[in-house]
Amino acid sequence: xxxxxxxxxxxxxxxxxxxxxxxxxxxxxxxxxxxxxxxxxxxxxxxxxxxxxxxxxxxxxxxxxxxxxxxxxxxxxxxxxxxxxxxxxxxxxxxxxxxxxxxxxxxxxxxxxxxxxxxxxxxxxxxxxxxxxxxxxxxxxxxxxxxxxxxxxxxxxxxxxxxxxxxxxxxxxxxxxxxxxxxxxxxxxxxxxxxxxxxxxxxxxxxxxxxxxxxxxxxxxxxxxxxxxxxxxxxxxxxxxxxxxxxxxxxxxxxxxxxxxxxxxxxxxxxxxxxxxxxxxxxxxxxxxxxxxxxxxxxxxxxxxxxxxxxxxxxxxxxxxxxxxxxxxxxxxxxxxxxxxxxxxxxxxxxxxxxxxxxxxxxxxxxxxxxxxxxxxxxxxxxxxxxxxxxxxxxxxxxxxxxxxxxxxxxxxxxxxxxxxxxxxxxxxxxxxxxxxxxxxxxxxxxxxxxxxxxxxxxxxxxxxxxxxxxxxxxxxxxxxxxxxxxxxxxxxxxxxxxxxxxxxxxxxxxxxxxxxxxxxxxxxxxxxxxxxxxxxxxxxxxxxx
DNA sequence: AAAAAAC
Numbered sequence: 051x052x053x054x055x056x057x058x059x060x061x062x063x064x065x066x067x068x069x070x071x072x073x074x075x076x077x078x079x080x081x082x083x084x085x086x087x088x089x090x091x092x093x094x095x096x097x098x099x100x101x102x103x104x105x106x107x108x109x110x111x112x113x114x115x116x117x118x119x120x121x122x123x124x125x126x127x128x129x130x131x132x133x134x135x136x137x138x139x140x141x142x143x144x145x146x147x148x149x150x151x152x153x154x155x156x157x158x159x160x161x162x163x164x165x166x167x168x169x170x171x172x173x174x175x176x177x178x179x180x181x182x183x184x185x186x187x188x189x190x191x192x193x194x195x196x197x198x199x200x201x202x203x204x205x206x207x208x209x210x211x212x213x214x215x216x217x218x219x220x221x222x223x224x225x226x227x228x229x230x231x232x233x234x235x236x237x238x239x240x241x242x243x244x245x246x247x248x249x250x251x252x253x254x255x256x257x258x259x260x261x262x263x264x265x266x267x268x269x270x271x272x273x274x275x276x277x278x279x280x281x282x283x284x285x286x287x288x289x290x291x292x293x294x295x296x297x298x299x300x301x302x303x304x305x306x307x308x309x310x311x312x313x314x315x316x317x318x319x320x321x322x323x324x325x326x327x328x329x330x331x332x333x334x335x336x337x338x339x340x341x342x343x344x345x346x347x348x349x350x351x352x353x354x355x356x357x358x359x360x361x362x363x364x365x366x367x368x369x370x371x372x373x374x375x376x377x378x379x380x381x382x383x384x385x386x387x388x389x390x391x392x393x394x395x396x397x398x399x400x401x402x403x404x405x406x407x408x409x410x411x412x413x414x415x416x417x418x419x420x421x422x423x424x425x426x427x428x429x430x431x432x433x434x435x436x437x438x439x440x441x442x443x444x445x446x447x448x449x450x451x452x453x454x455x456x457x458x459x460x461x462x463x464x465x466x467x468x469x470x471x472x473x474x475x476x477x478x479x480x481x482x483x484x485x486x487x488x489x490x491x492x493x494x495x496x497x498x499x500x501x502x503x504x505x506x507x508x509x510x511x512x513x514x515x516x517x518x519x520x521x522x523x524x525x526x527x528x529x530x531x532x533x534x535x536x537x538x539x540x541x542x543x544x545x546x547x548x549x550x551x552x553x554x555x556x557x558x559x560x561x562x563x564x565x566x567x568x569x570x571x572x573x574x575x576x577x578x579x580x581x582x583x584x585x586x587x588x589x590x591x592x593x594x595x596x
Numbered sequence: 597a598a599a600a601a602a603c
Binding site for chain 1: 597598600601602603
């Protein structure tokens with residue numbers, strides 16, 4: 051079934067061609083505080099000043115020529131509603147309350163005016179001039195990329211303060227004086243407590259994804275940080291929804307903000323084909339099912355994100371897929387930052403076909419051109435479903451989203467269908483001829499042949515944890531060798547014939563390799579390589595490069 | 597029935 055989903059369409063605005071399609075979106079612009087108060091609880095269409103049709107180009111927004119030229123160079127001509135609404139006010143120095151989903155062009159809505167305003171003045175050591183708070187490290191890094199892209203005509207000192215990486219380099223950049231400081235709350239406060247950071251010079255504060263910060267328990271940190279910054283600052287505040295806690299926060303820390311609300315569009319151009327796929331409820335049933343689906347999609351599946359609900363499941367599924375010779379990587383919050391960065395980078399570059407991920411990758415991540423999304427686990431919260439499948443079908447492309455559904459998933463499925471206002475079709479393709487896994491299908495109890503594999507599946511988390519390969523853990527594939535050995539050369543190596551593949555798989559299942567990996571030193575745990583001989587997946591050979 | 601974030 052073809053179903054339009056708001057987040058996906060709006061996401062397409064980030065792509066060059068997408069920004070022109072602003073018609074379905076409506077930006078609400080309520081000018082005065084009084085007006086806003088009056089209408090807070092009942093915003094109706096007649097209250098709305100539509101600005102979408104009025105502003106048609108970036109030139110009209112008041113951005114500086116240098117910023118404008120970077121925007122044009124990036125291929126954008128028309129601002130999205132949130133950009134058209136927020137930029138003029140942000141340039142005037144007003145506080146902005148932006149209510150918008152990720153992917154509505156929200157990031158550029160604060161990056162562009164900030165760069166314009168930063169043209170005047172200069173940063174002093176340890177006193178950043180602007181501060182942007184993000185809920186996850188990957189989003190923070192993504193915002194940094196935006197500053198690099200749109201600030202290419204400027205000489206901005208940009209500093210990224212996130213956890214999981216060393217302090218030293220971050221300190222150096224702070225010492226040099228940061229025009230732009232992008233941070234996750236934990237690491238920012240860490241630096242502050244060490245006395246390496248003064249927030250008294252911050253002219254512009256951006257709080258992004260506020261409702262997600264709320265979910266993550268960041269609000270006390272946010273309140274603390276806000277209090278450290280002089281109230282003469284300008285605050286740009288973004289949230290997809292406005293629960294009471296967030297409203298309270300805005301009342302506390304924003305001064306006479308201009309409220310800009312981007313409504314969810316009812317229909318979209320970009321579309322995602324969604325399918326539900328019945329599966330047995332055991333993890334191995336689901337893994338079998340997933341492999342069948344991936345094979346059934348064949349070449350149509352260019353690349354895919356596979357979402358699991360738990361980090362342990364991400365790790366297990368990742369290892370399982372690699373064992374079955376799929377080109378897979380993993381991304382979740384317990385992985386070391388280096389692996390996270392590398393996995394995401396390789397997936398973005400197309401060096402990795404499958405990315406098994408937790409919901410750390412569900413929202414906001416800008417990965418154009420993902421052909422498929424699989425929900426290995428049905429998301430417990432319906433809005434996560436929308437965010438997850440919104441990773442595909444972007445930039446005017448079509449996408450496919452498959453969700454594995456077990457008997458116990460019914461209530462979650464119901465809440466999803468209620469949220470999106472439509473029933474999702476069941477997969478009608480034939481998966482019964484797609485491989486040896488089928489014989490395990492829907493088996494209520496484990497057969498003898500499968501029991502060893504299942505034993506492994508049930509091992510406690512720590513020993514099974516997927517350790518995405520670290521560069522230093524594979525001396526046989528040093529960075530230098532990678533440079534002289536292009537990825538294509540691996541690709542062109544003769545692939546094992548189907549019969550060999552099956553043999554190898556059975557061999558792995560027999561448990562010999564398992565025993566080896568089980569007793570290996572944990573830090574040296576590179577299970578994916580064990581048993582592959584020379585047939586190491588591409589991505590493992592390139593992880594040295596960051 | 598979860599994930600995310602500082603050491």
